[in-house]
Amino acid sequence: MERLIDNIIFIAPLLAVSTVVIGFLLIMNWLLLGRHPELGNEKKLPRQLVLLALTLVGFMMVTFSLPVSDTARNQVIALTGVLLSGLVAFSSTTFVANFMAGIMLRMNRPFNTGDFIRVENHFGRVSERGLFDTEIQSEHRELITLPNLYLITRPVEVVSKSGAIISSTLSLGYDIHYSRIESLLISAAQACELADPFVQVIELGNDAITYRVSGLLVDVKSMLTTRSLLYRAILDVLHNDGVEIVSPSFVNQRRLDDNAKVIPDFAVKAPVDTSSNVESIVFDKAEKAEQHESAEEQLNTELHSLDEELGAASGEVKANIEARIEQKRQQLDQISEQKEEEKVKWEY
Structure with a gap:
């Protein structure tokens, strides 16, 4: 009986510290996360980091309360350091890598919630930033979850909120002088209220010249709508000016007169309903x-x-x-x- 009491007294400090640490961590988990289920990954991140730091501190307190000699305690601390170092060393293939990448993205802030980003073949607006992954909403209204490690190991294109370049590329034949095409394309860009429009000759192909018309869009949230309006404006100005938008190698099985042109019968600019905002749906x-x-x-x-x-x-x-x-x-x-x-x- 006396030996049992001695053993209990011997480990009493460890039991007391462990109970306090566990109870404290449970309370902090409830205060920081448990009572706020509405928080998204973006808002949970700093709270999770605080909870992780408190957990490490609690572990050190339990380690110092172990009823062992100083030498053994130092060995336990050294072993813990080795384990953490090994975990970090192999983080490239574990969730720890995404955790570290999330901290890096949080510190550098290359993009914010609501920004347009492109990562390889993925394009959309950032809808949520979490500790381990980032969620974007694509042009098809799909939610795409990208691991944070994926984002820091690949180039991320971020559309600046100060404005974005909207452009369109098309090929036209050599029978039309480039100066005429340039003025028509610039007028199409101006019709879409794009600032500082300009036209570039991209390629001189065997059968056609490739042009690109571009302009600055200040309201980047309307990128999809403006791009569609630019395409429509290009069709209107070229067709109304009698320019065929067709490949020089175009072949039609119908019999056409020598002077016939492939242009819609009514090349009149149709009214465009811009009251519905595509971006608000997508x-x-x-x-x-x-x-x-x-x-x-x-x-x-x-x-x-x-x-x-x-x-x-x-x-x-x-x-x-x-x-x-x-x-x-x-x-x-x-x-x-x-x-x-x-x-x-x-x-x-």
Whole structure:
């Protein structure tokens, strides 16, 4: 009996520290993640990093409370360091690599939620950034999940929010002077309200000349709509000016007059319905994710300013500031509820 009591007393510090550490980690897990199920991967990342740091600290505390000699304790710490080093060394084929890549992307911030990015054959708007992967919404409204390791090991093209170049390429015959084509293509780009349009001769082929017309689009969120409008405008200006958009090797089995041209019978610009925004349908999740993130950042900034004002206020002014703070917090709660609704909507 006495020996049992001695053993219990011997390991009592270890049991006490382990119980406290485990209880503390469970509480922090609930405070940081458990009570906020509406948080997306983007908002969970800093909380998960804090929880990971607390776990490492807790492990060190348990290690120091082991009822062993200093030599054995140092060996345990050294073994832990070797294991962590080995884990990092082999991270290229494990989830740890994606975790480290997520931290790198978080620090460098090559793109944000709502940005248009292209990675090899994948193109779309960033709808969510997580600890291990990044989600983009494609032009077909599909959700594509890309591992963070994939993003840092390949070139990522990011469309600048200050503007994007919209272009179209087409081939025309040598029988039309390039100056005429250049003026027509520039007028097509101007009809789409593209800034600083320009035309390039890309290739002199055996049968045709390849042209590219480009212009600056300031509102990058309307890339799909503007590209389609540019194609339509090119058809209108060329057909209305009597220019055939057809390959020189074009063969038609119908009998045509020598002076006949392959142009639609009614080359009149048809009215285009631009009231419907294609991007709002295709990139709806990415658009709402960007709006939510922007609104949260603005509200948090305002709350921080109000908290600073609250410390120096008194009386009626203090009451007004407290009311405004409560209003801002309610707005944050509403945004969290909207994000939860979106999350449920997109569940597979």
